[in-house]
Amino acid sequence: MSKIALVYGSSTGNTEKIARQIQNFLADHEVDLYNVQECGVDFYSDYDNIIFGVSTWGEGDLQDDWDSYEKKFAQIDLSGKTVALFGLGDQEEYSDNYLDAMGSVYDIVIKNGASVIGAWENTGYDFDESTALRDGVFVGLALDEDNQSKLTDARVTQWLGEILPSFK
Numbered sequence: 001m002s003k004i005a006l007v008y009g010s011s012t013g014n015t016e017k018i019a020r021q022i023q024n025f026l027a028d029h030e031v032d033l034y035n036v037q038e039c040g041v042d043f044y045s046d047y048d049n050i051i052f053g054v055s056t057w058g059e060g061d062l063q064d065d066w067d068s069y070e071k072k073f074a075q076i077d078l079s080g081k082t083v084a085l086f087g088l089g090d091q092e093e094y095s096d097n098y099l100d101a102m103g104s105v106y107d108i109v110i111k112n113g114a115s116v117i118g119a120w121e122n123t124g125y126d127f128d129e130s131t132a133l134r135d136g137v138f139v140g141l142a143l144d145e146d147n148q149s150k151l152t153d154a155r156v157t158q159w160l161g162e163i164l165p166s167f168k
């Protein structure tokens with residue numbers, strides 16, 4: 001398997017913590033960790049496999065690093081890339097917008113030509129609405145460090161086991 005770019009944005013450190021955890025879990029593979037703002041247009045040519053991590057802020061908005069990156073991101077050709085997404089949010093406080101930013105990143109990634117892997121079942125969560133849900137499943141791994149941090153390790157481990165075989 002070729003190397004993986006693990007690209008995140010994070011305001012209070014939760015998404016960064018999970019990104020580092022994923023890098024540790026994948027210690028047998030070459031996984032390069034970046035804040036999304038470090039990733040220029042040319043960056044992506046080095047990677048066939050990419051994992052994006054995003055948290056949701058405001059009411060359904062992109063986290064700040066992602067927000068200021070969005071215009072550039074919208075112009076990046078991702079055709080031929082295999083992409084997996086993970087999102088962090090708070091399903092209790094923001095029940096109408098749980099993980100919406102993961103839905104927004106998904107839309108851009110699809111528009112820019114990537115194949116997205118790593119859809120995740122919507123069981124064990126309690127919220128009203130999310131744009132990260134498509135046809136009843138999340139477009140990527142759904143995490144909630146505010147309310148369900150005890151479930152995170154098991155979720156991450158299961159999800160990585162599901163996505164790894166699809167990376168090139």
Ligand SMILES: Cc1cc2nc3c(=O)[nH]c(=O)nc-3n(C[C@H](O)[C@H](O)[C@H](O)COP(=O)(O)O)c2cc1C
Pocket residue numbers: 009010011012013014015016055056057058059060061063088089090091094097098099100145146
């Ligand atoms: C002011 C504020 C607004 C938030 N808005 C949302 C939201 O709309 N949807 C959601 O799912 N989570 C929301 N959250 C929860 C964060 O996404 C969550 O705490 C996440 O773990 C933060 O990750 P980060 O530290 O990597 O940015 C919000 C949190 C705060 C403090």
